[in-house]
Amino acid sequence: MLTSTFYTQLAEICPGNRCLTRAVDLLPYESDALTAFRATPGAVVLPETEAEVIALVRLCHQAGVPFVARGSGTSLSGGSLPIQDGVVIALNRLNAILKIDPEQRTAVVQPGVINLNISKAVAKHNLYYAPDPSSQSICTIGGNVAFNSGGAHCLKYGMTSNHVLAMRVVLPDGEVVEMGSESVEGMGVGPDLIGMFIGSEGLFGIALEITVRLLPIPEQYRTVLAAYDSLESAGNAVAAVVASGLLPGAMEIMDKLALKAAETAVQAGYPAGAVALLIVELEGEAEQVEHEFAQLIDVIKASGAYEIQVAETAAQRAKIWKGRKGAFSSVGRLSPDYVVQDGVVPRSQLGKALAEIERLSADYGLAVANVFHAGDGNLHPLILYDGRQPGALEHAEAFAGEILKLCIALGGTITGEHGVGMEKRAYMPLLFSETDMDAMYAIRLAVDTKLVANPGKKLPSDEAPALKLHGMHPLEQAGIISRE
Amino acid sequence: MSKSPTTAAEVAKIVNAATHVTAVGGRSKWTFPAADTVTEIDLSQLSGIVAYAPDEYTFTAKANTPLVEIINTLAARQQYLPFDPLLANAGATLGGTVACNTSGSGRLRYGGVRDFILGVRFVDGNGNVLRGGGNVVKNASGFDLPKFMVGSLGRYGIMTEITMKVFPKPAAFGTLVLQFESVAAALQASFALANQPFELDAFDFRHTNGSTTAWIRLGGLPNTLQPRLTRLQTWLQTHTSVQTIDTLLEDAAHWQGINALAFAADSPNVVKIPLPPRKLLHLDEDPAIDLAHYYCAGNVALVTTTDITALGSALTRLGLNGLLLRGTATNPQLGTRHWLPFAQRIKTALDPHQKFLEI
Structure with missing residues (x-):
């Protein structure tokens, strides 16, 4: 429990209604987008300046109180879940875009800036920010940095880490460090600390200011939908596209159940009756894209697609992506609860992985909707369950665990872009040797001697920062939000 | 003392036994005077491609594999290292490329070493x-x-083994050769191009002989290359102060020359500087620099100097840093390094007994 002295000190840094301590005010922060877990923080603070964030981190370090930074709370791995009785530092008010330099193609932003708002702010310069996680209309750059968020366009353009050039961060003991530069070469000299910090899930501290690189908006997009009567055929089509030497910006697959959910929610106009739908997007200079498009259509035709649609307008393209990016939340219409997995397999193993997931689905008696970044081999099976049934969550988690083991066995990894967070930390030792794990613990301890920065996430430990929740999100229970 | 291990386990054994160690790869970059107390680990036996999966766009190679071997293997499957590692034909290795972060001109299109590395064993x-x-x-x-x-x-x-991502190699390349009045004019052209849809594989410039x-x-x-070059040429003539433009279709030798630092062949010291383009003109006018070749649309400089100390001071003054690629120095890192406090913590965890060189 936090002491009254500590509460007083917190309120001195964030006075008035920027220091939340009443149960009713803490309720919205008890969970993130992994609703299966919840924990009650001791306090939630809403700093408005960088100096306040630094002061808060120093205070927590001094008092030995664990803290977690939080943006929009969209983590799918429980990364921004509070530490029981710890402090949540909510960064949403540090939401300024500080500088846009169209000629250098850089923008300097605060951590609470919403991902999509960068692209909106620079669109007038014909530029955009490439990483596009499905939650991009609400997730923040600070969260993207903490989890090295990806999106649909990673194969060609990379993840958050590949688009950050410089950062100012506060380490877990309050020391402030600058790294990188406004050159696309970023760090240039010295170990790539930017790469090391990004994806550290809050264990190395909090990003205070982030310099991102921007790209010119592609002149031409060609977005193709191809409908297949089996997941395997769609998977083979991906392999054929890659083998043809094309480098599409995105290659996504949705299965029947995911399509049903997306179609119900968004009416994206996807081909009816498809068992698997492949979305391939080419983009670039018009002349080049048109020739690549002809090549792509030949490959797709030869791959056994029974229907091919091509987006003819920007509006049609937007609709296709709206359906795809809304697929997770749409699945909420089909089931009271779901857990989403994020394993990666070598692209050539996609067919095998999907067949095995189907078999496991039958074994466990739990339906699975598959939505995935096929070009990256990044699976997103959504396991549907009813949290109101006793033991249902544990049953679904056991199934999810089998999928993670499957990904490792096929030469892949347990997370492509959602991070380890709460839910996958127990599987880290299956992926890394004891020596590797020890080295990660040693690095963490060297950076955070008091282990106050988001403890209990990413690395397995004995700490139990959260209670499991059966059923609805606290806000759903309270009637404040609904999934419809 | 020099040792030539053949496995990672042997490297570990040497590190355990020695007081101080330093690893040497293809010797294509700077040299430094080694103290007698330092055990040199010659990595030449840790060479060769371990796995290559063209359909996955990935390969794994031992750290000391020469870049040339990798480039040729990938080329046979129409793939390449888009970050265009420097000094490929001079014997540079994969491990040295990662350790020194030496991306070349081609980095402009898809990113640098950091954007393609997937896995490492060390x-x-x-x-x-x-x-x-x-x-x-x-x-x-x-x-x-x-x-x-x-x-x-x-x-x-x-490092003993590295896994990297690769990309399909464009089937054809072509280069426009442009003349500008000054470096400032070339930089201005790069700024003008920044928000245009042209997808450039490289954009380098250099001021010589006036x-x-x-x-x-x-x-x-x-079949798209010529129309694209023509369109770009027309755009440049309309929107920049370019004086003349020529087209070079057989351009491989030209870019290999830059990769080999041929323009600096006579200079004892070559330094690579990550450069915010806004600072380019400040750097360019510094007297410590003899010749500057800018690549990646002015985001990186390769400069020659006869006075490394003066260049280091200039970089510090401009808030920049640089790495000595060719020359002799005990520490090839020049200029400011604000990030040291974070790096020092990780150093404490990975090298608590200071077996390796100081950071």
Whole structure:
């Protein structure tokens, strides 16, 4: 429990209604987008300046109180879940875009800036920010940095880490460090600390200011939908596209159940009756894209697609992506609860992985909707369950665990872009040797001697920062939000 | 004392036994005077491609594999290293490329070494063989040690094996050769191009003999290349102060020359400087610089100097840093390094007994 002295000190840094301590005010922060877990923080603070964030981190370090930074709370791995009785530092008010330099193609932003708002702010310069996680209309750059968020366009353009050039961060003991530069070469000299910090899930501290690189908006997009009567055929089509030497910006697959959910929610106009739908997007200079498009259509035709649609307008393209990016939340219409997995397999193993997931689905008696970044081999099976049934969550988690083991066995990894967070930390030792794990613990301890920065996430430990929740999100229970 | 291990386990054994160690690869970059107390680990036996999966866009190779071997293997399957590592024909190795972070002109299109490294195996200062990252193109598990190794200069661990992502290689390339009045004019052209949809594979420029020459490279499908070059040429004539433009279709030798630092052949010292383009003109006018070749649309400079100390001071004054690629120095890192406090903590964990060089 936090002491009254500590509460007083917190309120001195964030006075008035920027220091939340009443149960009713803490309720919205008890969970993130992994609703299966919840924990009650001791306090939630809403700093408005960088100096306040630094002061808060120093205070927590001094008092030995664990803290977690939080943006929009969209983590799918429980990364921004509070530490029981710890402090949540909510960064949403540090939401300024500080500088846009169209000629250098850089923008300097605060951590609470919403991902999509960068692209909106620079669109007038014909530029955009490439990483596009499905939650991009609400997730923040600070969260993207903490989890090295990806999106649909990673194969060609990379993840958050590949688009950050410089950062100012506060380490877990309050020391402030600058790294990188406004050159696309970023760090240039010295170990790539930017790469090391990004994806550290809050264990190395909090990003205070982030310099991102921007790209010119592609002149031409060609977005193709191809409908297949089996997941395997769609998977083979991906392999054929890659083998043809094309480098599409995105290659996504949705299965029947995911399509049903997306179609119900968004009416994206996807081909009816498809068992698997492949979305391939080419983009670039018009002349080049048109020739690549002809090549792509030949490959797709030869791959056994029974229907091919091509987006003819920007509006049609937007609709296709709206359906795809809304697929997770749409699945909420089909089931009271779901857990989403994020394993990666070598692209050539996609067919095998999907067949095995189907078999496991039958074994466990739990339906699975598959939505995935096929070009990256990044699976997103959504396991549907009813949290109101006793033991249902544990049953679904056991199934999810089998999928993670499957990904490792096929030469892949347990997370492509959602991070380890709460839910996958127990599987880290299956992926890394004891020596590797020890080295990660040693690095963490060297950076955070008091282990106050988001403890209990990413690395397995004995700490139990959260209670499991059966059923609805606290806000759903309270009637404040609904999934419809 | 020099030792030539053949496995990661042997590297670990040497690290465990020695007081201080330093690893040597292809010797294509700077040299430094080694103290007698330092055991030199010659990595030449740790060479060869371990796995190559063209359909996955990935390969794994031992750290000391020469770049040339990798480039040729990939080319046979129409793939390439888009970050265009420097000094490929001079014997540079994959491990040295990662340790020194030496991307070349081609970095402009898809990014640098850090954007393509997926996995790494290395021996830390505790003599442990560690692994970071993985073999798949996307991975968010564990700390990103593969990226951390980029630019690490052997000061945190000795890499023994590296996994990288590759891309399909454009079937055809072509280059526009442009003349500008000055470096400032070439930079202005680069700023003008910044928000245009042209997909440039490289944009380099250099001021010699009273005028500035720039080279812009496009890659893509053969039947689209000529119309794309023509369109770009027309745009440049309309929107920039370019004086003349020529087209170079057989351009491989030209870019290999830049990769080999041919323009600096007579200079004892060559320094690579990551450069915010806004600072380019400030750097360019510094008297410590003899010749400057800018690449990646003015985001990186390769400069020659006869006075490394003066250049280091200039970089510090401008808030920049640089790495000595060719020359002799005990520490090849020049200029400001604000990030040291964070790096020092990780150094404490990975090399607590200071077996490797100081950071």
